[in-house]
Amino acid sequence: xxxxxxxxxxxxxxxxxxxxxxxxxxxxxxxxxxxxxxxxxxxxxxxxxxxxxxxxxxxxxxxxxxxxxxxxxxxx
Numbered sequence: 001x002x003x004x005x006x007x008x009x010x011x012x013x014x015x016x017x018x019x020x021x022x023x024x025x026x027x028x029x030x031x032x033x034x035x036x037x038x039x040x041x042x043x044x045x046x047x048x049x050x051x052x053x054x055x056x057x058x059x060x061x062x063x064x065x066x067x068x069x070x071x072x073x074x075x076x
Contacts, residue, residue, distance in 0.1 A: 025062055
């Protein structure tokens with residue numbers, strides 16, 4: 001079984017924002033997973049960084065969707 005490379009396309013410590021990006025990608029039929037990394041080097045040991053990961057071949061399309069979302073939310 002070929003294992004495809006996954007890349008991070010969005011990072012946030014806000015779970016609701018991560019969920020929104022996930023659903024935007026799923027609407028576009030881009031499979032994604034969320035990984036969380038504990039930021040041990042920060043002053044607050046409980047801080048986590050959530051990353052939305054997609055397959056490498058979906059990276060460009062995912063960035064287009066995320067950029068469109070970010071521009072739309074800035075203009076509101």
